[in-house]
Amino acid sequence: MSVLRLVVRLTCLLTAFAAAPAWAAMYDMPPPGSDVVGQIQHIKTEASDTFVALARKYDVGYRDLREANPNVDPWLPGDGTPLIIPTAYVLPNVPRKGIVVNVPEMRIYYFPDSDSQYAGKVFTYPIGIGRQGWSTPIAHTYIAQKIPHPSWTPPASIKKEHAAKGDPLPDVVPAGPDNPLGQYALRLGLPSYLIHGTNKPAGIGMRVSHGCIRLFPEDISALFSMVPVGTPVNIVSEPYKIGWDGSTLMMEAHPPNAGGAAPVKSYTPWVQALIAATKDQPKAPVNWDKGEKVVHNAAGIPQAIGHDPHKHDPSITAHADAASS
Structure with a gap:
């Protein structure tokens, strides 16, 4: 140094x-x-x-x-x-x-x-x-x-x-x-x-x-x-977090061992986490290549890995309600 x-x-x-x-x-x-x-x-x-x-x-x-x-x-x-x-x-x-x-x-x-x-x-x-x-x-x-x-x-x-x-x-x-x-x-x-x-x-x-x-x-x-x-x-131990932002499927990844030393307990593979997160939307389109890239980079930033045009976007309803009130 x-x-x-x-x-x-x-x-x-x-x-x-x-x-x-x-x-x-x-x-x-x-x-x-x-x-x-x-x-x-x-x-x-x-x-x-x-x-x-x-x-x-x-x-x-x-x-x-x-x-x-x-x-x-x-x-x-x-x-x-x-x-x-x-x-x-x-x-x-x-x-x-x-x-x-x-x-x-x-x-x-x-x-x-x-x-x-x-x-x-x-x-x-x-x-x-x-x-x-x-x-x-x-x-x-x-x-x-x-x-x-x-x-x-x-x-x-x-x-x-x-x-x-x-x-x-x-x-x-x-x-x-x-x-x-x-x-x-x-x-x-x-x-x-x-x-x-x-x-x-x-x-x-x-x-x-x-x-x-x-x-x-x-x-x-x-x-x-x-x-x-x-x-x-x-x-909990969730190195891979998956969720929806309206109709867009988002994924956020962090190093699973939290610092390069001993593995974190209850390690959850990213594929298993992604399947679990979309189990209620079995037809949700998932870009697995993007998901794998998010995991590889582990940048800690939510990134889009899919979009479901049929999923209700609550933000749209909120805007509509506001416009009619």
């Missing part, structure tokens, strides 16, 4: 996180029969930009930007370089209730209850997940406790790991800027697992934790304020 790149990298890791993201993570739930929220953004970088800083600004993960822009230097993208901000999402193919964590996507979704003031919305945030040897589990659980300003009691295994590196940990890390749990934590029904903030935002969109799920400080603050105790949490 050049001296210039090293200086840029260290500077960004230390100073690039003061500002809140410029883009909201709240979307209207798509109408019945549709599964896509958000839209892709296209920007041009400035000379001072890095993927770490841009990830925080646009509320996406570091790896999201790497997947969508594989030919751009993440530390020195340059001035005026075209960049894709991947802020469109096929919703996971699971019940839209409570919290859904898609591990290979490194993203969390929150679907508020019908009696919530946020009913009819979906919230989504990038996350950091467990690194190799500390994988985030695939499981059904729930929010067992909400903890503002948490302290951290490192388990013996983590204390041993840090001691071996010459970085011993205290028995208890008090709440504050040095606490790796950040300012808010949601304790899961799974023993020892949390959804929490972080004092190292550069790790969002990476495999960096000991299995817990990390969010940007501003994202955990928002989620913490909305989610009640008892909220169901569904942690």
Whole structure:
């Protein structure tokens, strides 16, 4: 690594996180029969930009930007370089209730209850997940406790790991800027697992934790304020998400191993996922060559792989209703 790149990298890791993201993570739930929220953004970088800083600004993960822009230097993208901000999402193919964590996507979704003031919305945030040897589990659980300003009691295994590196940990890390749990934590029904903030935002969109799920400080603050105790949490593995955007069949692919290490549990082959997603429309035209290309590129961007001219497009009805009212 050049001296210039090293200086840029260290500077960004230390100073690039003061500002809140410029883009909201709240979307209207798509109408019945549709599964896509958000839209892709296209920007041009400035000379001072890095993927770490841009990830925080646009509320996406570091790896999201790497997947969508594989030919751009993440530390020195340059001035005026075209960049894709991947802020469109096929919703996971699971019940839209409570919290859904898609591990290979490194993203969390929150679907508020019908009696919530946020009913009819979906919230989504990038996350950091467990690194190799500390994988985030695939499981059904729930929010067992909400903890503002948490302290951290490192388990013996983590204390041993840090001691071996010459970085011993205290028995208890008090709440504050040095606490790796950040300012808010949601304790899961799974023993020892949390959804929490972080004092190292550069790790969002990476495999960096000991299995817990990390969010940007501003994202955990928002989620913490909305989610009640008892909220169901569904942690899934969907590297290949398929859904409808009106009458267009869309596919979004992510690396199935979530980071190049141990395979993700419950790995779903893309062909099986595509068949399952179209089982209710057996005559839906699918371009399998396009689907295979989406999987091969794993760019994390919803892309069209088919169109069903006979499928009802709810957006057309919505426009017609608006015009007649």
